[in-house]
Structure formats: C-alpha cells, structure tokens
Amino acid sequence: MHSAPRSTLPTLAAVLGLVFACTLAAPLPAAADTDIPTKFSNRGSVGNTRHNLSQRQVSGGGPTGQTMDSYRNDYEEVCVYCHTPHGANRSVAAPLWNRTMKVNTYQTYDLLGSASITQPVTPPGINSLTCLSCHDGTTAVDSIINMPGSGRYNPAQETVENTAFLNAEWDNRRGPDATAHMTLTATGCLACHASGAGPLGANATDFTAFAIGTDLRNDHPVGIRFPAAAGVGTDFKDPPRKEARLAYFDTNGNGRADAGEVRLYNTGEGYEVECASCHDPHGVPSAGPGSVFNPTFLRVSNAGSGVCLSCHTK
Ligand code: HEC
Ligand code: HEC
Ligand code: HEC
Ligand code: HEC
Ligand code: HEC
Known part of the structure; x- marks a missing residue:
C-alpha cells in the first residue's frame, strides 16, 4: 500500500560513483531480473526476519551478511540496531531506543487535499518516527548511540549521525569494514536492492516499495486522530x-x-x-x-x- 517516491532517483554521477566504488570493493554475482524470496524463516524471533540487520538468522539458514559488510556495520546482534539496555536515546519516548533520531519534516497525507478526510492530522508521532528513522531514508540503518561492547558510546549520536564515530568505533569481524553507512534510498541500499540489476547490480531483492521517504502523501495517514x-x-x-x-x-x-x-x-x-x-x-x-x-x-x-x-x- 506504499509506493516509493520518484524524486529519489540517483544522479548519474552518484550511480557511477557507486558502481566504481563497488567494483573495487568486491566481485558481485551476475545481475538478474528476478525477485528473490526471503532467506529468513520469518518465525520464532525478530532475528529470523528482515529486521535482523546483522543478517545472520538466529536459527539456521538466512542470508549471508558479508555482501552488506562494506555498506553497514555488522554489530552481530539483532536488537542493538534499535534498542540498547543502557545509554538509550533521551530525546524520544520510545522503548530503550538506540537510534539516531533526526528532526525531519514530513509531507503528511492531508496535504493531498482529499475531500473525505475529516480527522485532524499532526506530524508523525514517535510510534511512527521509530520506523521512519530507517524507512524515510535520511538516517543510516546502522546509526546508533551505544554499540555492543564497552566504551563505544556517543550521546551526540542521539540526534546527529556522526560517520567518524560509526567508522572509528566499529570493525566488522566477519568481513570487510564498512566504507559507507547506507540509508534506504536509491543511492543507498537500493543501489543493489532495486528492480532488475540495480546500479550496483548485485542480484538482490527489490526493496523499492519499502523505501518510504519523507513524502507520506501516498501512505495510509499516520498522526491522524x-x-x-x-x-x-x-x-x-x-x-x-x-x-x-x-x-x-x-x-x-x-x-x-x-x-x-x-x-x-x-x-x-x-x-x-x-x-x-x-x-x-x-x-x-x-x-x-x-x-x-x-x-x-x-x-x-x-x-x-x-x-x-x-x-x-x-
Ligand atoms: C528494527 C527495529 C527493532 C528491532 C531490531 C527490535 N525492536 Fe523492539 N521495538 C522496536 C520498536 C519500533 C518498538 C516500539 C513499538 C511501538 O511503537 O509500539 C519496539 C518495542 C519493543 C519492546 C516494548 C514494547 C513491546 O512491543 O513489547 C520490547 C520489550 C522490545 N522492543 C524488545 C526487543 C528485543 C528484545 C529485540 C531483539 C531480540 C528487539 N526488540 C528488536 C523496534 C525494534
Ligand atoms: C488503526 C485504525 C485504522 C486501520 C487499521 C486502518 N485505517 Fe484507514 N483510516 C483510519 C482513520 C482514523 C482515518 C481517517 C478518517 C477520516 O479522516 O475521516 C482513515 C482513513 C482512511 C481512508 C480515507 C482517506 C481519505 O482521503 O479520505 C482510507 C481510504 C482508508 N483509511 C483505508 C484503509 C485501508 C485500505 C486500510 C487497511 C490496509 C485501513 N484504512 C486501515 C484508521 C484506520
Ligand atoms: C533499523 C532500521 C529499521 C527500523 C527502525 C525499522 N525498519 Fe523496517 N526494515 C528495515 C530494513 C533494512 C528492511 C529490509 C529492507 C527493506 O525492506 O527496505 C525492513 C523491512 C520492513 C518491511 C518489509 C518486510 C518484508 O518482509 O517484506 C516492513 C513492513 C517494515 N520494515 C516495517 C517497519 C515498521 C512498521 C517499523 C517501525 C515499527 C520499522 N520497519 C522499523 C529497517 C528498519
Ligand atoms: C552490494 C550490493 C548490496 C548492497 C549495497 C546492499 N545489499 Fe542487501 N543484499 C545483497 C544481496 C546480493 C543479498 C542476497 C540476495 C537477496 O536476498 O536479495 C542481500 C540480502 C539482503 C537482505 C535479506 C533479504 C532476505 O529477505 O533474504 C536484507 C534485509 C538486506 N540485504 C538489507 C540491506 C540493507 C539494509 C542494505 C543497506 C544498508 C543493503 N542490504 C545493501 C546485496 C546488497
Ligand atoms: C492502517 C494500517 C497501516 C499503517 C498505519 C501503516 N501501514 Fe505499512 N502496511 C500496511 C499493510 C496492510 C501493508 C501490506 C500491504 C500489502 O501487502 O500489499 C503494509 C506494508 C508496508 C510495507 C511493505 C511495502 C509494501 O508496500 O507492501 C512497509 C515497508 C510498511 N508498510 C511500512 C510502514 C511504515 C513505515 C508506516 C508508517 C509511516 C506504515 N507502514 C503505516 C498497513 C499499514
């Protein structure tokens, strides 16, 4: 029921830059035009779903996360991309929230001007902003405040994504270190996860519909009473x-x-x-x-x- 905004198409330069960076990084499987069924079992735990950004399934099978290692920190834990037991985000009333929460302006559904909307609409509340902290494409999926292990904590990350912190404090032990901290946008994760080959051509599932962006006029209203x-x-x-x-x-x-x-x-x-x-x-x-x-x-x-x-x- 959501469709991706068209305004996020990458510039040619950005695409070429990514293709070039990728050629240097690692050889990739041949491009395919088919959509790939999920490798997660989708049962038992969030660890067995696409919300496991470490990418190793909690029990058996699952995708191999190495493909993504150059593009996000592999924290080797499931919950930590969203929650932390200590050092959580104090700027938002979300459960032990570990993510960077930027202040964004959203185009809400009421701006469409549909005559049948009768209820007041306010900007998305925190129980939407948590999701949008990844799905609006403005924040890297691995931009967290408190990384696993001690001392890798940066309260400034509560509202500001600091790439230097994300780079310096974390080494991927199971593959190459991340050289980019990607967002759910056309020039980010969708560079592989697009229809057809995608600019990075990696034979990956099409995630275009999941990149919701900041234009919510084509989504079921949220923040609506x-x-x-x-x-x-x-x-x-x-x-x-x-x-x-x-x-x-x-x-x-x-x-x-x-x-x-x-x-x-x-x-x-x-x-x-x-x-x-x-x-x-x-x-x-x-x-x-x-x-x-x-x-x-x-x-x-x-x-x-x-x-x-x-x-x-x-
Ligand atoms: C992709 C992000 C994400 C991941 C990964 C995640 N959570 Fe959550 N979690 C959320 C969000 C968002 C909420 C708030 C939901 C709401 O608005 O009601 C939440 C709420 C919770 C809550 C309180 C409310 C409830 O639903 O019970 C608990 C407890 C919780 N999570 C535990 C965990 C644990 C334990 C893990 C790891 C095994 C985990 N979560 C992984 C996003 C995540
Ligand atoms: C949690 C409650 C809830 C659920 C679930 C829900 N809606 Fe709604 N929906 C609302 C509210 C509240 C409004 C605003 C009504 C208004 O302004 O008069 C609304 C409005 C709408 C509108 C009117 C938009 C307009 O421009 O007038 C449509 C169409 C709609 N919903 C379709 C759906 C569909 C399809 C689903 C299932 C995929 C769904 N809704 C699920 C609460 C819900
Ligand atoms: C830490 C980042 C993150 C957060 C927070 C997050 N998501 Fe996701 N979500 C992803 C990624 C990455 C995927 C897989 C790729 C994609 O769909 O773009 C995904 C996939 C999905 C899918 C498609 C699942 C499928 O199996 O097809 C839905 C639906 C979804 N998320 C909804 C939500 C909702 C609702 C919230 C908030 C309650 C939320 N997400 C919070 C990162 C996140
Ligand atoms: C260099 C190309 C590339 C990039 C960039 C990339 N991926 Fe992937 N990803 C793949 C490939 C290849 C697979 C395995 C095939 C598949 O399942 O689509 C995969 C699989 C996945 C899966 C598991 C799909 C499933 O259900 O089995 C998720 C979730 C995912 N990637 C999320 C992401 C996120 C989030 C980003 C951005 C931080 C990202 N990927 C960036 C290539 C890439
Ligand atoms: C009123 C209910 C409702 C609300 C509110 C809602 N969704 Fe959905 N969402 C759905 C349904 C139903 C589907 C499944 C549509 C389908 O299967 O085609 C869905 C599908 C998705 C998908 C998968 C892509 C797609 O188009 O199928 C994502 C990602 C997603 N929602 C994220 C979000 C985020 C983020 C928000 C808040 C901005 C949100 N949803 C608000 C009902 C809702």
Missing part, C-alpha cells in the same frame, strides 16, 4: 480497551495490548493511527507460537482486508 465517536452507526469500530496512552482492539479479551492486536497511540493529542498501529516490527505469529509471521510485520493478517476492517466499518 481516531474519531472519538466510533462504534455502531459510524464508519469506525470502537476499540474496546482505552488506557491513558493506548487504545486497542482486545480481540482475545485478556485486557492486555498484545502484539497481534491493532492499536492507537495517545501521545497527548488523543488516540492516533501510527505505523505501529498496524505493524509490530518484531513479527507476529499468524497462528500461535512458532507459526510463520504475518507478512510485512502486520499485527493481524490482512487476508480479507483484516487489517483495514479492524478499524473501518465498510
């Missing part, structure tokens, strides 16, 4: 549980906001739809513990438009 008057007779279902900061569709009735339940976040502006309303970045089993995760990190299966019908009465 859920109607207070929802329920029977309206276009919206009323979430049965409403806590101070979270409202959720408690489908199993256990009084807890489970990973597999669509939710709304209240960060001071009322209950709002954010990226994490529909997605859980750790993966949610589709049919009980151990089963394969719902596709695309969705909280509920979207078969039969299940995600949409959690909120919308249509």
